[in-house]
Amino acid sequence: MRLAPFRILLGLFCLLVAVWLVMPTLVIIPMSFNEKKSLAFPPSGFSWQWYANFFTNPDWLSSFFNSLRVAGIVAVAATLIGTLASLGLSRMKHSGAGLLRAILITPMIVPGVVLAIGIYAVYLDYQLVGTTTGFVIAHTMLAIPFVIIAVSASLEVFDVRLETAAASLGASRFTTFRTVTLPLIAPGILSGLLFAFVTSFDEIIVALFITSPYLKTLPVQIFTSITRDADPTVTAVGTIIFIATTLIISAGLIISSKSTRS
Amino acid sequence: MSRTSHTLSAGGENARPAGTVQGPQRRLRLAAYPSLLAMPALLLLIAAMGYPLLTVTLRSFSDPAWGLQNYVWFFSTPVNVTVLWRTFSIAAWVTIVCVIAAYPYAYLMTAVGPRLRLVLILCVLVPFWVSGVVRTLAWVILLQDSGIINSVIRLLGFDGVKLIRTQTGVVIGMAQVLLPFMILPLYSVMRGIDLRLVQAARSLGARQARAFLQIYLPLSLPGVFAGAIIVFILSLGFYITPALLGGPRSTMLSTLVQSQVLSLLNWGRGGAMGVVLLVATFVLLALAAPLMRQRHKQASRS
Numbered sequence: 280m281r282l283a284p285f286r287i288l289l290g291l292f293c294l295l296v297a298v299w300l301v302m303p304t305l306v307i308i309p310m311s312f313n314e315k316k317s318l319a320f321p322p323s324g325f326s327w328q329w330y331a332n333f334f335t336n337p338d339w340l341s342s343f344f345n346s347l348r349v350a351g352i353v354a355v356a357a358t359l360i361g362t363l364a365s366l367g368l369s370r371m372k373h374s375g376a377g378l379l380r381a382i383l384i385t386p387m388i389v390p391g392v393v394l395a396i397g398i399y400a401v402y403l404d405y406q407l408v409g410t411t412t413g414f415v416i417a418h419t420m421l422a423i424p425f426v427i428i429a430v431s432a433s434l435e436v437f438d439v440r441l442e443t444a445a446a447s448l449g450a451s452r453f454t455t456f457r458t459v460t461l462p463l464i465a466p467g468i469l470s471g472l473l474f475a476f477v478t479s480f481d482e483i484i485v486a487l488f489i490t491s492p493y494l495k496t497l498p499v500q501i502f503t504s505i506t507r508d509a510d511p512t513v514t515a516v517g518t519i520i521f522i523a524t525t526l527i528i529s530a531g532l533i534i535s536s537k538s539t540r541s
Numbered sequence: 542m543s544r545t546s547h548t549l550s551a552g553g554e555n556a557r558p559a560g561t562v563q564g565p566q567r568r569l570r571l572a573a574y575p576s577l578l579a580m581p582a583l584l585l586l587i588a589a590m591g592y593p594l595l596t597v598t599l600r601s602f603s604d605p606a607w608g609l610q611n612y613v614w615f616f617s618t619p620v621n622v623t624v625l626w627r628t629f630s631i632a633a634w635v636t637i638v639c640v641i642a643a644y645p646y647a648y649l650m651t652a653v654g655p656r657l658r659l660v661l662i663l664c665v666l667v668p669f670w671v672s673g674v675v676r677t678l679a680w681v682i683l684l685q686d687s688g689i690i691n692s693v694i695r696l697l698g699f700d701g702v703k704l705i706r707t708q709t710g711v712v713i714g715m716a717q718v719l720l721p722f723m724i725l726p727l728y729s730v731m732r733g734i735d736l737r738l739v740q741a742a743r744s745l746g747a748r749q750a751r752a753f754l755q756i757y758l759p760l761s762l763p764g765v766f767a768g769a770i771i772v773f774i775l776s777l778g779f780y781i782t783p784a785l786l787g788g789p790r791s792t793m794l795s796t797l798v799q800s801q802v803l804s805l806l807n808w809g810r811g812g813a814m815g816v817v818l819l820v821a822t823f824v825l826l827a828l829a830a831p832l833m834r835q836r837h838k839q840a841s842r843s
Contacts (some may be wrong), residue, residue, distance in 0.1 A: 304668060352633065360582045363578045363582070388826065396798060397815075419585060420585050477669070498674050501672070501675060506785070523668055
């Protein structure tokens, strides 16, 4: 009985935290139907014009497709390189594995702007500013840690005796990998792929430095649009991304719950 | 883990004693040097991170002339020292706010049923569903003088508060972005705490508060440390949120680096600032490493 007020207080506090976490994401949805060209709250009227603007304005569309292209290549490249690295790390005998893992994960903690000016300096020398290659190299490096973390997590729970069993039954190393290891760590690889895609699709700091008028990614377009004029198209883009992600994640949840049930 | 590759290669050899010459050789080579698999990642890291950071460091010592003049300039200019100090103080505030908000939340995640837990986890993950820039824009909408928060405050009969372009606004926005990095490690530690220990303390006559302070809190501290270190380090390098939510009085070091390089084209000074930021990050990590290792040991013991 004495606990009741404490519990209520705890619940209320956590509700507040949950609202704080979610509200900024949701507030952009009503803003995207604003009739006026302003970001003042509350929005007035109702219109689809900012969605129409996104789908017809070449600046927005081209940056969207640039991001999609870069993030697609990055997702594949980072997943390949990162999965190989995690496999190697999990098989390393000596204590060097811990050090190597720590080194491979550093891009996550190096301050973005420091990395960005360095990459910008190098890219200026090698004419990589504003090129897809430049974006892909930088974003793959930034995405690899996420793949390594995701794949390593599933390798940690992976029972290596299964590999031994397959090998003792005469499977070659490659067959063992293809038919035993790969299917079992596939969830980790898939989530690594998703993380890599999102990392690249969302990356802004390095992108701001290595962008050019000819190659802008979506976050750069959003940032310049926010800082230059109060263009509500940004909120429409945000809403589209939010709804697309929600659909993808719910689909993933439904599929995974069905596959575990069967 | 150390036995893995050994048993694997042994098993492979037993299975195919008369294998081709090439097969076992390749198998042996990979089995002996699994680190080769990590080489592509390492090479990319050296090319895309190591080389750029080296370039920045070199320029900080060599641009416009060799010497320490850029660092002397950095530490002798009051504005820079103020900004450096402010960067640390904002990072500290963000960390404190995150700890206060995350601790009860992570605790509740361990205490409720699976359904409610899923809802709580989703609330933590939802912020990741929208790009960071858009989320920062949402904070601009919320915090501006005519924004929702000020409307609510005025509705309650108080005077409006200046939030946008202030340090408070920057801290609110940054803490929201970084909160998941605090909640998730805290939750994973709290989930492993054996609640029977708290019950035992209670049954031995300890009051609720004492059982919490003497049993639960110390056991959860590794999660607090882990989360706090991540949040603090990530805050130090924040760029977008302070740039959009902050004003001239809440500039952080990243913004100074950017303006030195892009606006003033002063690579030496910008590089020196960058190196200061980089060194601060790694010194903090080195200081925190023993704490992290301790956490690992504790986890493996249980």
